[in-house]
Amino acid sequence: MDFQQILDAPIEPGGLVEWIPAVPGGLGSWRRDVRETSHNHEQHLRSAFEYRALTHREGGRESWLGLSIEFDEPMSVPAVRTAIVAYINRHEVLRTHVVLKADRQAHYRTERYTTQTDTVHVKVARIGWYTETPLLLEQIAGSFDRATAPLHWPAYRFATVARPRSFTLLFAADHSLVDGYSLVTAHHELTELYRAAREGRPPMLEPVGSYLDFSDAQRRAADAADTDHRAARTWAEFIGRYGGTMPPNPLLTPLASSPTRPIGASEANEPAPVTPVQPARTRLLLDDAAALRYEDYCAASGASLVGGLLGALAVAFRATTGADDFAIIMPRHTRTERSWSHSLGWFVGLAPLVVDVSDDPPLAEAARRSTEALTATRHGSELPFLRVADLIGLAGSPTMVVSYMDTRATPRAAAGDEGGARVLRSHSYADDEVYVWVNRTPGGIRMHARYPAHGAEEVSVFLDRFADLLARTAKDG
CATH class of the missing domain: 3.30.559.10 (Chloramphenicol acetyltransferase-like domain)
Structure with a gap:
């Protein structure tokens, strides 16, 4: 879909x-x-x-x-x-x-x-x-x-x-x-x-x-948590690497990451600067047959499919920015009971993730490191982000977000892949956010992204390198 x-x-x-x-x-x-x-x-x-x-x-x-x-x-x-x-x-x-x-x-x-x-x-x-x-x-x-x-x-x-x-x-x-x-x-x-x-x-x-x-249950449990909670410790360790703040996003230039007032804001009766609508990209990266080959490659490398996708993103990120860390925030679902499986609501927590790419690792090694990082930081989503921020004194919001979802077991997923349905989103005006969604569906692996209209020229390079790396690996192993 x-x-x-x-x-x-x-x-x-x-x-x-x-x-x-x-x-x-x-x-x-x-x-x-x-x-x-x-x-x-x-x-x-x-x-x-x-x-x-x-x-x-x-x-x-x-x-x-x-x-x-x-x-x-x-x-x-x-x-x-x-x-x-x-x-x-x-x-x-x-x-x-x-x-x-x-x-x-x-x-x-x-x-x-x-x-x-x-x-x-x-x-x-x-x-x-x-x-x-x-x-x-x-x-x-x-x-x-x-x-x-x-x-x-x-x-x-x-x-x-x-x-x-x-x-x-x-x-x-x-x-x-x-x-x-x-x-x-x-x-x-x-x-x-x-x-x-x-x-x-x-x-x-x-x-x-x-x-x-x-x-109600999540709120009461989160309010009772303190800084010893493993989610708070996971986040504190993450921001400790970056001086107690969110890591910078090297894909964005200072122009893109500088604060801008929202549309309609004014100061001293002067017109507010207008942040343009974010560009969007949607692409089928691999069809189902190629996606299965990539899954086999990940398994043979000792990585999960999610780890393999994050590893490819990390390698492309290193090649584009030269950064030593691939530091991102990942949404992770909180549907921990069967009764929530098909409920309508916002069942999402945020977890940090860092992959060390300072030694220019090959894809297989980056996939393994990403898989290990997923396990090591999984507890970060057990408290809502607002509660974590209150507990550890964290200011700011994520600027590099990568989401993964597998919809193959969802009813009517195949019909959605064939054009029977589409998930839609509103446009966004944010000038300091890069969001990448990677979804495994019955038809293959799909990518969707949005990023600032200005000061984010390297994002397209990064996404193209990621797509090319997946395609070459799925073809050649």
């Missing part, structure tokens, strides 16, 4: 309709929910709150993730409505809202409010008929940007693009409500809910746990 920036998605034009969740009486009818907010969610809301205070801008913050699903049949309006309502009922995170409050000393606290199943309905807004994909995507992107603002409910939106013999179902939600794996499983769930509604039968889906229960 491709992971694309929304404006790059190949969605066929047609009649655009938005499906807007609503509750009669608004949030005033919701109950106060004593379950705690996750650190991830609170950190996200803090950032949104500070952004609004600085820019005086409402609306989305370009931090949403989404999904598009293709159906080769005329759209049934009643079935779409039934499927959307059933999906909202299935996932409690879509029926809750967290309010962030701050006092004059910038001390934050959160309050959660939740509504029961069968209280949310959807309103239909017919936007119009589009004959050109670029104009359609601009409309969808703008709507999703505004609709997914995390300080408001609902911070998500559904849409459909209907044609005489086919239609596309779209879903977007603020990152506080979903992670990448949530969208992969949403492909199966939304498809099954639509089919069941169309055929007049109960949907065949496993029960799921609530992200609210997970958040």
Whole structure:
């Protein structure tokens, strides 16, 4: 399944309709929910709150993730409505809202409010008929940007693009409500809910746990942790290598890594500098046969597939920058119980990883070192990043992030690889971040990346070297 920036998605034009969740009486009818907010969610809301205070801008913050699903049949309006309502009922995170409050000393606290199943309905807004994909995507992107603002409910939106013999179902939600794996499983769930509604039968889906229960348990455990926690120790050792701060990213020039005010910010009534939209790259690195050969190479080298991919990135990083360390941050899932397997939510922790490449190791050795580093630092994700930062006094945020996900065991993964669905993301304006996603899917190994528009010329060189190294190794061993 491709992971694309929304404006790059190949969605066929047609009649655009938005499906807007609503509750009669608004949030005033919701109950106060004593379950705690996750650190991830609170950190996200803090950032949104500070952004609004600085820019005086409402609306989305370009931090949403989404999904598009293709159906080769005329759209049934009643079935779409039934499927959307059933999906909202299935996932409690879509029926809750967290309010962030701050006092004059910038001390934050959160309050959660939740509504029961069968209280949310959807309103239909017919936007119009589009004959050109670029104009359609601009409309969808703008709507999703505004609709997914995390300080408001609902911070998500559904849409459909209907044609005489086919239609596309779209879903977007603020990152506080979903992670990448949530969208992969949403492909199966939304498809099954639509089919069941169309055929007049109960949907065949496993029960799921609530992200609210997970958040509450994780928050209480994290708040009880101290600096002796192994996650805190892992992070402290990592930043200790770099003087107690996040490591610099040698792929970025000072121009790209210098702080820039967000769009709309102003100082002394002067226009704020505008950070351009980040470029994006999407590429199939290896087809399934080549990916299997690369997996065999990794195994023969004493490395895992993930270690082999990180090793190739480390070798390419060394060749591009001359850096002695390949220092990155890796998202790692926290779905530690079966009940969370298909839950909608933000089940992600962050772990640091360093691979020593100062001696220009060959790929096999870099793959082994990466595999060992994955094991050595795996505990870093056991505490949310906000809690770790509080415990060890860490300031700043990651600037070099590499994510890996294997979707081969996910229902309907093969159909997604064949173009039946795509994970979408909003555009980003960050000028100091490089993100690389590498996914193993039924169709092979795919890469997706985003990076600053200026001062990041070496990122393309780095990504090309990585892709070339994988291709040559998969071919020649």
